[in-house]
Every structure is written in C-alpha cells, then in structure tokens.
Amino acid sequence: MCGEHRTHPIDTVTVPGRSRSPGPRSPAEVREAVRHAFEGARRSRSRDIVAGDEAVGDALLVASELTTNAMLHGGGVTQFEVxxxxxxxxxxxxxxxxxxxxxxxxxxxxxxxxxxxxxWPIVCHLARDITISELDAGGKRITAVVPLSPR
Structure with a gap:
C-alpha cells in the first residue's frame, strides 16, 4: 500500500434526475473526462485555475492508472468522478x-x-492524499487528490 490510507464504508446514492452510467470503457475515456473537467472549470471561473501542464499531466496519469487497475484487477470500473x-x-x-x-x-x-x-506506485507518488472506501453494495472507491501546484 502507499503507506497511510483510510478505509471506511460509504453509501452510494443516486441523485434524482441524474442517470447512473456504467463506468468508462477505457482509460482514454477517463482522460477525456479529466480534460473536459479542466476546460469546463477554466470557462466557468472568472480567473484561470492555476494548473500547469505538469499538474494536468499528473492528473491524467493518475486517472488513467486508477482506471487501468480497476479494469485489470478490480472487476471493471463501476463509477468515475472528477x-x-x-x-x-x-x-x-x-x-x-x-x-x-x-x-x-x-x-x-x-x-x-x-x-x-x-x-499503484505512480498513483502514490503523484497524489497528495488517497482514500480507499468500502462500498455498501460491494467493491471499493479509490479517491486520489492531485495538487494543481508544483510538488
């Protein structure tokens, strides 16, 4: 493991009016979602998010590695959020x-x-914080926080 981590059960809740899609089908879909989130955040704010190319690259790499690991070792991605x-x-x-x-x-x-x-070592190196939560319906959620400023 990465050293220190937290594990606790959490409920998954479906928000009314928001469809729950099956997880992404590839790491490429996840990377596209991360890029889209950065573009949307930049457009919606009065000032730019302070995220250099390195920080964006780190976020893309962590998202890709978490997704690949879920597909290879976790029985598939059931949900992704950025x-x-x-x-x-x-x-x-x-x-x-x-x-x-x-x-x-x-x-x-x-x-x-x-x-x-x-x-997993890449995720541990690039993320500032990692939380692993057990899902009440079975499975787990891994949340990694990647800083937007230089390490």
Missing part, C-alpha cells in the same frame, strides 16, 4: 473488488525488470 477546485483535482474510481491495491515486485527471479506493476 472534481476540481482552485488547488486540487479529485479523482474517484469505483470497482467491484474489495481487495486493496498493492505494489508488485518489479524484479523477477532472474533479476530482470517485470512488465507492469508500476501503476
């Missing part, structure tokens, strides 16, 4: 598995680098 404020972008990915993410060994028994297994 929210921005003046300081952070909050990325939440829900999946069907209750297993907590772990870091894989990067070196095989012969001493060679393994392919894969780098996603």
């Amino acid at each position: 929210t921005l404020d003046d300081w952070d972008v909050r990325l939440s990915v829900s999946d069907r598995s209750e297993e907590l993410p772990t870091s894989a060994q990067h070196i095989d028994e012969r001493g060679f680098m393994r392919v894969g297994g780098h996603g």
Whole structure:
C-alpha cells in the first residue's frame, strides 16, 4: 500500500434526475473526462485555475492508472468522478473488488525488470492524499487528490 490510507464504508446514492452510467470503457475515456473537467472549470471561473501542464499531466496519469487497475484487477470500473477546485483535482474510481491495491515486485527471479506493476506506485507518488472506501453494495472507491501546484 502507499503507506497511510483510510478505509471506511460509504453509501452510494443516486441523485434524482441524474442517470447512473456504467463506468468508462477505457482509460482514454477517463482522460477525456479529466480534460473536459479542466476546460469546463477554466470557462466557468472568472480567473484561470492555476494548473500547469505538469499538474494536468499528473492528473491524467493518475486517472488513467486508477482506471487501468480497476479494469485489470478490480472487476471493471463501476463509477468515475472528477472534481476540481482552485488547488486540487479529485479523482474517484469505483470497482467491484474489495481487495486493496498493492505494489508488485518489479524484479523477477532472474533479476530482470517485470512488465507492469508500476501503476499503484505512480498513483502514490503523484497524489497528495488517497482514500480507499468500502462500498455498501460491494467493491471499493479509490479517491486520489492531485495538487494543481508544483510538488
């Protein structure tokens, strides 16, 4: 795990008038949603969000890694959410598995680098805060907060 994390059960609530879609079908869809959120936030505010290319890239990478991990290890993405404020972008990915993410060994028994297994360490490095919540209906939600200002 990343070191410190919080785990607690949460309810999922469907807001009336808002349809609940199945999760995104690919990391590319998630990256597009993050880009769209940045564009919408920039248009709707009287001043620009202070987010350089590096911060946007970090948010895109974290969203992509969380989604890929949910698809590969969590039984698929059941929900994705992105929210921005003046300081952070909050990325939440829900999946069907209750297993907590772990870091894989990067070196095989012969001493060679393994392919894969780098996603969770990347998320842990780029996110300022990570919360893992059990969902009452089963599965989990991972929320990662990526700062918009330089680390």
